[in-house]
Amino acid sequence: MATLVxxxxxxxxxPVQSCEVERPExxxxxxxxxxxxxxxxxxRSYGDAALNENRRxxxxxxxxxxxxxxxEKGVVRAEAGATLAEILEVIVPKGWFLPVTPGTKFVSLGGCVAADVHGKNHHHDGSFGDHVLGIDLILADGSRVTCSPAENAELFWATVGGMGLTGIIGEVALKLIPIQSPRMMVQHHAAANLEQLFQHLQNPALDDSYTVAWIDSLASGLQLGRGxxxxxxxxxxxxxxxxxxxxLAAKPGRSRQVPFDFPAWVLSPLSIGAFNALYYRREGKKQQPFLAGYDPYFYPLDAIGQWNRLYGKRGFVQYQCVIPDNFAFDGIRALLQELSGSRRPSFLAVLKRFGAQGRGLLSFPMAGYTLALDLPIRSEKLLAGHPDDGLFALLDKLDEIVLRHxxxxxxxxDARLSAESFRAMYPxxxxWLKIKNAVDPQNRFSSSLARRLEIGGNTI
Ligand SMILES: Cc1cc2nc3c(=O)[nH]c(=O)nc-3n(C[C@H](O)[C@H](O)[C@H](O)COP(=O)(O)OP(=O)(O)OC[C@H]3O[C@@H](n4cnc5c(N)ncnc54)[C@H](O)[C@@H]3O)c2cc1C
Structure with a gap:
């Protein structure tokens, strides 16, 4: 088959890396x-998980x-390259919805299994892998196996969250959830600081099927963590x-494109500070329940196609971590203090509560709170391979806080974690490695992320 570099x-x-790509039909x-x-x-993964520099x-x-x-039963089976958007178009008009969805519908079923993605309902319903009935997996020796929680279960749970390193997922069967309408009933609860925000997220009277919090990442002092x-x-x-x-309501929304790379100064502490203040006032007022479409509720950023161009041509890094319940408040506060002290604004800062850890051996979620931040890359120095423009030094400090908690x-x-930190974070x-070695002894399934984090050996 033809390949293209x-x-x-x-x-x-x-990072941007030269890869040898092949597009099976x-x-x-x-x-x-x-x-x-x-x-x-x-x-749609942010860093180098789906890259393989100078390789296939x-x-x-x-x-x-x-x-x-x-x-009748609400089960869908599709090839793994199908996107959630394609699945939604078929299932929503028939009264079904995805059991778990990330914040964009432009992701593939294979990507959702491989990253064991989570949604705003993790605290109730777990992650994507918990709803997968079975997958077809193409192994390193070319054989195809069916895996599920009942059949080849070890390989199944090594593949759920296994970042594509156990094989190629060919098909996915997924159990859906029934819905009575394509609309969402939504309610906002403003919090003046982090303490109040945690109270809101822990309050059973406010909790709903889906709960997520937006944080003003630039707020500091007494307002730290307001959201x-x-x-x-x-x-x-x-x-x-x-x-x-x-x-009519089941029809998906249309998106507008960002036509060019924005200059870096557009997202400055000043502009983000002004946006956050406005957003906090406007959205915080919505204290009464209101109806919203499922598209703007689950996928607000999808309305702006290629929104990643807003960060300019140097790109950005998303930092998402989870801190276990017992240390969550202290850990998240320490992360936000470090961030607001750095005066590096995060355009997007999101806090979510997670439920119990799932069965995927390398899955990310654990019972606790997860914080996601988008941080623009400011300097060419970082792109030229220099240690950095200060951003990676900040993120190393965040890693230390995460590990300490x-x-x-x-x-x-991820685009920059160290192999040592990875080992400490994923016990x-x-x-997982035992299963990987058994099905892929030559470490054929590898990626730039895997080599950087020394996952599955560092031999190729
Ligand atoms: C705006 C936005 C919001 C997001 N919100 C969330 C969120 O709320 N929760 C969350 O968990 N994630 C979230 N994500 C991350 C995203 O859901 C995951 O990175 C997902 O894996 C992307 O799917 P993809 O098809 O783009 O996969 P890619 O980015 O192409 O690949 C991701 C990983 O999956 C593997 N993979 C992909 N297809 C296959 C296959 N067929 N077989 C084997 N391995 C495969 C790749 O090797 C790679 O390791 C978000 C991303 C964006 C851009």
């Missing part, structure tokens, strides 16, 4: 023949057929206005 990056546009063309290969879905990257976007949809808890559920029929048009960093967002790595 092109520069490739993740959603953060850092059909399921039968998916193969593991190269000496080093990694599958790529929609490239398999683009799975065309292997995206919907194979089966049982409308808005946003709670919601799929609206029941009796919550809808009379004459509600279900068919028993937490971990999310690999699907089930040695269990």
């Amino acid at each position: 092109i520069p490739l990056s993740g959603w953060g546009r850092y 059909r399921y039968a063309d998916l193969h593991s023949e190269a000496a080093s290969v990694i599958a790529r879905g929609q490239g 990257v398999l683009l799975t976007g065309r292997v995206n057929r919907l194979l089966e949809f049982d409308v 808005i808890a946003m709670c919601g559920h799929h609206a029941a029929v009796q919550e809808l206005p009379a004459g509600f048009d279900h068919a 028993g937490g971990r960093v999310y690999l699907a967002k 089930r790595y040695s269990e």
Whole structure:
């Protein structure tokens, strides 16, 4: 099959690496023949998880057929390159929804399994892998196996969250959840500081099926951690206005494109500070429940296509970590203090509560609180391979805080964690490695992220 050498990056546009890409047209063309290969879905992971510098990257976007949809039972089976957007278009009009969804629908089923993605309902429903009924996996020796929680279970839980390093996921069967309407019933609760925000997130009276908090990352002093808890559920029929048009509401929204790379100064402490103050006032006022479309509720950023260009051509890094329950407040406060002291504004800062840790050996979530930050790269020095423009030094400090509080960093967002920190954060790595060595003894499935973090050996 033809290959092409092109520069490739993740959603953060850092790093950019030259990769040898191949685009299979059909399921039968998916193969593991190269000496080093990694599958790529929609490239919505932020760093280097779906990159393989100077080596093979398999683009799975065309292997995206919907194979089966049982409308009675709410089960969908599709090729792993299918996106959540494609699945939603089919299932929502029939009264079903995804059991777990990340903050963008432009991700593939394979990417959701490989990163074991979480949504705003993790504290109730766990992560994506908890709802997967089975997958087809193409192994290093070319054989295809079916894995599920009941069949080849060890390999299944090594692949859920395994970042594509156990094989190529070819198909996914997923259990859906029933919905009565495509609308969401949403309510906002403003919090003047971090303490209040934690109280909101812990308060059963405010909690809902989906809960997430936006944080003003520039607020400091007594206002440190001020934000808005946003709670919601799929609206029941009796919550809808009379004459509600279900068919119209099920139609997905259209997105606008960012036409060029924004200059770096557009996202400055000044502009972000002004935006945050306005957003806090406007959204904090929505204390009464209101109806919203599922698109703007789950996927607000999808409304602006290529929004990553807002950060300019140097790109940005997303830092997402989780701190276990016992130390969550202290840990998150220390992270926000470090961030606000650095005067490096994060355009987006999101806090979510996680439920119990799942069964994926390298899965990210653990019972606690997760914080996600978007941090622009300011200097060319970093891109030229110099240690950095101060950003990586800041992120190293954040790693220390996370480690001190028993937490971990999310690999699907990562572009710069050290191998040593990875080992300390993912204690089930040695269990995972045994399974990896058994199915891929030559470490054929590898990626730039895997080599950087010395996952699966560092031999190729
Ligand atoms: C705006 C935005 C919001 C997001 N919100 C969330 C969120 O709320 N929660 C969350 O958990 N994540 C979130 N993410 C991250 C995203 O959901 C994950 O990175 C997801 O893995 C991306 O899927 P993808 O198809 O783009 O995969 P890629 O980025 O292409 O790949 C990601 C990983 O999956 C592997 N992979 C992909 N396809 C296959 C396959 N067929 N077989 C084997 N391995 C495969 C790759 O090798 C790689 O390791 C968000 C990302 C964006 C851009």
